[in-house]
Amino acid sequence: MDTVLSLATPPDSAFARILTTAAEALAQSRGLGPRESMRFQLAVEEFFTHLCQVTDADSGIRAEFTAKSHQVCVSFRFQASDLCLGALNASCACTLDGDGEASEDLGLILAGRVADRFRLIHEGGDSFMLYAEVDKAYPAAKAAPSAITFKHPYHAAPEQDPDRLMHAAAWAAARYPAWHCPASFQTPSKFADMVKAGQFSCVLAQDAASHPAGLLCWARSGEKGLSFSGPFVFAPQSDVPEVARILTDAFLASVAREKVEIVFSERATLDTPAGYFEALGSLTRYAPEGESDQPVLYRHLREDLGETVWADPALEEFLRAVYDRLAMCRDVLPAHPPGSLERKRSLFSTTMDKEKSLAVLRPLLDGQDMAANLAGHVRVLTEKGFLNLMLYMDLSHSWEAALAGRIMAAGFKPRLVLPFAGRSDVAVFQYAPNC
């Protein structure tokens, strides 16, 4: 069970101690190590202190802490009439001016770096929610499980047993390149905890003697989508198609009646059976040894009832071609870039997965410095060695859709559209290094 703790405070940093005490207690309750606990406390303290400065004086800050088996999270709800969180950008570099004054809000930079992930949700008007999480640290996988002899027949069913899941995740990580696997497969006990926390659901294939023979797992993406990984098959090559098919059938049967529209995968394995999914396009996978194509697959779970999306003039033609190819009904409304912007600094969230050399940007706020900020992100992430830079744009927000032209000018190419993967469809851009 998650532990949830809520606190409403005035925007006064004198209350920071209460929040960090709560953060520490929650981290301890889930057995986080001292480093992670400290990072969580720091994130809470620095975010809160910063929000005290920017929150409208007559409104309060509502903090909610959640402790799950694999992570602790905090969300702050607040009102700010002129919110600017530029220092949270991964591109932000701090310099000291002549007087030794920092050019940036160091506290905010720190908060963004010590949290594993953060998100900002604009709830309308001046209302925002800032959300940050810190993961528990887990040991890496032990040696890959040793090979066994499998016996027919195979069957597949939903699985929750942590030991079996850890075993299967370790096996998948050993058999398949990291690109295909959820990051938590590298630390199987984290994966099992995430299943327990409901972040992932799984179907496991077993042979006649109940040995794990394959795994397929999925997580929510937005309100209407499920993103899946797999099928991962551990059975001998001759049985791979059969096990992959029963995993896919079991997956579709178990999600058939969920309240979601689609399932998709940006990392489906080559063992995915034919005829079950449609190709949305592909992403290029850059690796030190060269580049290759990763097809992106999807299928609707029910009738597509149409949707309304926003499109920047620069993206409209691309979108119309995509929807036409997919025979998908969409009202495409024009989203024009704003003539002038009040906010000086734009904001992106960045999630990084080192195993995949992958960094994913999501726009959180528009701002005057958009072009420079995008260039800064590309520079910093490239310097850090990330070869795959993606940008996800939710086409249900007109301000976000209107960024397309500027994003493309920064060297990002529209690659494909994930239907219903966000609040509505999500356009996926990939940075193309040499063109």
Added chain:
Amino acid sequence: MRQYGVDRLYRLNNNENALGPPPAAREVLAAFPPERGAVYPSGDCFTLRQALGEKFSKDHERFLVGNGSCEVITSVIKAFCQPGDNIVTADKTFAVYEWVAAFSGIEPRLAPLRDYALDPEAMLAAMNDKTKIIFLCNPNNPTGTWWSKATLERFLRAVDGRAVVVLDEAYIEFVDSPDFPDGMEVMERHPNVLVFRTFSKMYGLAALRVGYVCGGFEAVDFVKRTHLVYSVNSLGQLAAKAALEDDGEHIAATRRMVAQAGEFLRSTFDSLGLEHVSGAGNFIMARVPVPDTLLYRLLIRQGVMIRTMTGFRFPNWIRVTLALEPAMEAFAKALRQTLDKR
């Protein structure tokens, strides 16, 4: 329709009756005085229940009418289940039993089909001492299979009154076989049986939302206590009563249409080399060589709406309502063209 870029749309997705309601019901609909719109309906559908009682030779207190049989499903689950209880149904059947149970915090226990039919052994095996209701869709939507009198009787003896058995007979009026068990008769020997019927299918009144449950006095009274009154509108009550009293020729004509359409589509699927399944009911299923949800999008652009079957746990199958010739031909043509292109 504008969104799909077509100016006519054949709706073959909901098993509606292409012939519409029977003549007497049409007259009632046309004659409804607009002023009556200001007057609340009968809260408990008294007159309609009397007509039902007469039709089936039962006391009208043994009927409870709802806003479609879907509302009655909710009421029955509410009446008989508490947190910790479960219901048993098939994995590949009408979805509402499972959905309502899951949303109400009641565990749906699902028994796999065998040869496209509900499997009595699997359903018995899925029962435990927390099972309060078993939902049997007879004939089964979407496979069209049905249990014979003997199969149902054996099953009910094995259940032995341990749980309520709901026979959802939404498509019973399409069946023309002496071996089909009539729930109205079965319930007289098995007091734990409840029967659901609807005016949405054969009677062509889906827009008006009228369905009902019939069973023993005590069971129906129990369900009534969880059921909203005034949930069925006046026009629906009037039209349903009229439809019931004028169904002879209507049922015969509908069965003729369904038989003819079935024959046509079976040969269409055969000629395309597509596996198909059909039985009782105004629908047919076929396995298609592309994701069903993609085929839906491609067909709708040609003015034909079908039902995708992924949600019924039949990925890459579609279900098509058996309707009038122009619709069947439009579907066959669109399907051929679409599959030819791929």
